[in-house]
Amino acid sequence: xxxxxxxxxxVALFTGGAALLTVTSKNLFHAALFLAATLAGIAxxxxxxxxxxxxxxxxxxxxxxxxxLFLFGxxxxxxxxxxxxxxxxxxxxxxxxxxxxxxxxxxxxxQSFGGVRAAEVTGPGIREIGIxxxxxxxxxxxxxxxxxLAALIGAILLARRESGESGEESVERRIDFGxxxxxxxxxxxxxxxxxxxxxxxxxxxxxxxx
Amino acid sequence: xxxxxxxGTVAIFLIVGAALYAVIMLVNRVMRPSVPSPLKLTTYECxxxxxxxxxxxxxxxxxxxxFLFVIFDVEAIFLFPWAVIxxxxxxxxxxxxxxxxxxxxxxxATLLEGLAYAWKKGVLTWD
Numbered sequence: 001x002x003x004x005x006x007x008x009x010x011v012a013l014f015t016g017g018a019a020l021l022t023v024t025s026k027n028l029f030h031a032a033l034f035l036a037a038t039l040a041g042i043a044x045x046x047x048x049x050x051x052x053x054x055x056x057x058x059x060x061x062x063x064x065x066x067x068x069l070f071l072f073g074x075x076x077x078x079x080x081x082x083x084x085x086x087x088x089x090x091x092x093x094x095x096x097x098x099x100x101x102x103x104x105x106x107x108x109x110x111q112s113f114g115g116v117r118a119a120e121v122t123g124p125g126i127r128e129i130g131i132x133x134x135x136x137x138x139x140x141x142x143x144x145x146x147x148x149l150a151a152l153i154g155a156i157l158l159a160r161r162e163s164g165e166s167g168e169e170s171v172e173r174r175i176d177f178g179x180x181x182x183x184x185x186x187x188x189x190x191x192x193x194x195x196x197x198x199x200x201x202x203x204x205x206x207x208x209x210x
Numbered sequence: 211x212x213x214x215x216x217x218g219t220v221a222i223f224l225i226v227g228a229a230l231y232a233v234i235m236l237v238n239r240v241m242r243p244s245v246p247s248p249l250k251l252t253t254y255e256c257x258x259x260x261x262x263x264x265x266x267x268x269x270x271x272x273x274x275x276x277f278l279f280v281i282f283d284v285e286a287i288f289l290f291p292w293a294v295i296x297x298x299x300x301x302x303x304x305x306x307x308x309x310x311x312x313x314x315x316x317x318x319a320t321l322l323e324g325l326a327y328a329w330k331k332g333v334l335t336w337d
Binding site: 004007047050052053056057060064065066068069072073075077078126129130131133134135138141142144145148149155156158159 | 213214217221265267268269270271272273274276277278279280281283284285286287288290291292294295304305309310313316317320321323324327328331332333
């Protein structure tokens with residue numbers, strides 16, 4: 001086992017461990033953070049395989065952008081985050097599906113490339129990628145900007161509040177009565193917390209929308 | 211420097227950084243006195259006791275800012291290969307320097323159009 005293999009093994013173990021934690025984590029927010037760690041590990045795998053531009057893309061787009069979208073998605077929806085435990089009750093099915101997928105994919109890879117000797121990768125660098133984009137793939141490149149524009153306009157249309165609409169109706173409180181108080185001292189003052197439930201409806205209090 | 215040497219430097223930097231963090235936290239743990247008290251776990255030492263959970267639904271309008279970040283993140287990725295090659299191009303190469311320049315500025319202009327749309331629709335201001 002060469003040093004290269006050892007580094008690859010370390011990076012792969014990190015990635016696999018983070019992926020395992022992603023699916024076993026009870027807290028959806030922690031799962032999203034573990035997902036970001038998994039994606040960063042995949043960037044490491046790309047780097048070990050000498051694809052440094054791809055590793056950069058993985059870091060900037062997936063760890064930077066997609067993970068941010070995930071976390072914002074959790075924040076703006078009523079995702080069960082915080083202390084609410086999360087369990088899909090489908091562990092057996094998930095294990096069976098992912099196990100089958102793993103066996104099929106690794107079988108395919110071993111069958112296709114099992115006998116091939118490993119060769120030194122010198123593979124296209126960032127310069128070759130740049131030349132290829134602007135010499136041959138300019139039209140897809142410009143189409144991509146249109147695609148991004150369409151996605152941006154769609155997101156704005158979905159998230160924007162029309163000027164005629166009142167912003168007040170969505171001010172609602174995300175406190176379910178009988179919720180556990182957030183702190184130990186709050187738990188001792190539980191009767192006081194119960195009276196907070198009799199505030200006039202629609203009045204935002206701590207824990208409402210910011 | 212070879213590929214391994216260049217990124218080996220990065221790896222060593224990462225490892226030393228992580229080790230430094232671990233050592234500092236370990237020294238902290240060893241040296242600090244441990245006096246646990248339930249009061250230390252409260253949100254505010256004085257003031258109104260917080261009701262409910264800190265996990266609440268945010269306004270959907272924050273999502274547009276995240277999305278704008280994603281769009282220009284992807285743009286930045288495409289600027290890298292362009293920036294590497296643009297200095298080596300001239301009128302005789304394929305692609306020519308003018309062509310690459312116009313292609314990239316068309317790309318940026320299309321995305322800026324999205325930013326202008328967001329600006330005009332008022333999603334950048336908080337009313």
